[in-house]
């Protein structure tokens with residue numbers, strides 16, 4: 015096998031659960047350079063390994079754990095991995111990132127990625143070590159939370175393993191089930207359901223295969239300076255308040271989605287904000303593996319139950335979006351999502367949608383009312399078990415709306431099936447574009463176009479073609495971090511973004527890439543994701559927002575965003591301008607010539 | 616003329632208060648007066664020359680973000696000071 019560049023093993027392991035076999039597959043060095051790792055490399059592997067139009071919950075559908083050249087290095091925030099495949103929620107490409115020691119141990123198995131196809135007959139824990147794969151029964155862990163499953167399996171398998179596992183929601187094929195390790199989740203898009211469909215409770219990794227560095231001294235020096243900078247003012251908000259520190263500002267600007275996006279400010283926001291919750295709840299701080307920023311804020315409930323990691327997205331989705339202003343209810347709901355293994359954004363979004371359906375008389379569940387914390391908790395339990403109305407809601411708001419009928423599809427809060435995160439698109443219109451064109455659906459981690467809205471140069475309430483290029487830039491920057499993989503919260507620390515990232519990659523790999531080459535790599539990876547979607551049945555009609563956002567202005571009493579309007583025509587124009595700026599045709603089809611130029615096919 | 620200032624995130628933490636009124640007729644004078652009123656904000660979100668530090672934004676009345684320090688302010692206007700990084 016040819017020698018891999020430093021930072022890589024130059025191969026992935028292809029495991030077939032049905033055949034209980036594994037085979038090593040080489041990855042050409044030029045692919046590693048062009049697709050880097052994480053989301054990029056994963057997209058390339060998925061393009062090789064996925065049949066067109068595959069059912070994501072079929073045995074043949076691949077699920078992929080991808081590492082990156084920077085994993086295991088001393089660079090802060092680099093202990094990350096991507097879980098990828100075709101999403102059962104969106105039927106489009108999904109790359110869900112997580113951050114934990116699983117990434118470091120996984121890469122030490124001697125593979126840059128683990129590709130899993132087939133399905134086991136019984137609950138299984140797939141064990142990956144440098145010598146290959148073995149298949150252990152996970153019968154006794156089935157039905158348990160990911161944390162308890164990991165503990166049961168660790169007792170049996172012995173020391174040194176790290177486990178990525180699913181909870182009951184994944185077993186029950188909830189289409190937004192997570193894959194979790196150590197309290198961190200590959201959250202969005204339902205990769206947990208893909209594992210569940212394969213009866214794969216957990217993947218255990220352990221190894222001793224380190225990859226060399228091109229320039230260790232240089233890397234150590236740069237890592238030290240990056241860590242020092244990461245303590246600075248650019249990350250103070252994350253350290254001191256966490257991402258939940260957005261809540262009060264978003265509420266004041268009236269961009270905080272409330273009661274299933276019926277309005278954008280919430281009277282109860284003050285009680286949920288970290289500024290208030292630190293006065294009423296004991297709080298501790300934590301960080302992902304190998305991170306010097308430490309944005310995690312863990313709140314302890316009054317009943318002394320285990321602490322709950324509180325971030326803006328779970329706070330918004332299980333709080334204002336469902337009309338909940340009780341911090342205890344939001345903390346308990348977040349803890350329940352963790353326990354069951356469900357994405358908080360999709361869970362909250364789907365429940366908020368169901369609440370509106372129930373209040374309008376389309377769903378006969380009298381307890382489902384905005385503001386009822388009990389209803390949220392009960393519905394989460396039902397979803398995790400696919401019981402009662404939970405069976406309907408376990409498929410997400412898009413499919414639920416198709417089944418409920420009436421005009422409910424107009425207010426099911428998703429793009430491509432993925433529920434919107436906590437940014438009101440009528441009041442953040444560059445973000446609306448980012449949501450509409452996102453290859454994995456509405457997502458704030460793949461497009462950072464809210465940065466364009468939060469800028470003096472653009473009008474967040476009246477976006478025109480001028481937002482397209484900067485919105486694309488945020489998407490390209492995000493995909494680069496997701497491929498390297500580094501945390502997005504380092505953004506503020508980087509002054510010469512591409513040059514600094516090129517230097518990090520070069521110190522590890524010796525590639526000698528330039529900033530411009532990384533810009534092209536970003537375009538390549540975004541385009542490759544789009545190409546994957548085209549092969550899976552993408553059509554231009556899905557690059558849109560639900561009718562609510564395009565037909566109803568925000569209410570006049572929605573504070574400074576009151577009356578904000580984003581018409582269908584204007585969003586269509588923004589999407590067309592985006593497509594043309596990417597070098598695609600006006601509808602968004604990628605020309606064959608561009609695929610060739612970027613070396614995608 | 617009095618302009619209402621609302622602080623969010625780290626500026627609110629450092630100031631220990633969420634809002635105050637300051638006398639100012641444009642953004643520069645507002646930042647200078649704010650620095651005088653709450654010196655602990657200088658070096659956090661304020662430069663010492665009447666500018667906001669990188670990483671922070673000013674917003675006028677919840678609508679437009681403003682950077683031009685000559686931006687005229689009227690009696691009753693509100694200036695919000697918040698982190699530019701809205702990532703969640």
Ligand code: SF4
Nearest residue numbers: 301302305307309501
């Ligand atoms: S900044 Fe937060 S999310 Fe990012 S790596 Fe550190 S702890 Fe994890």
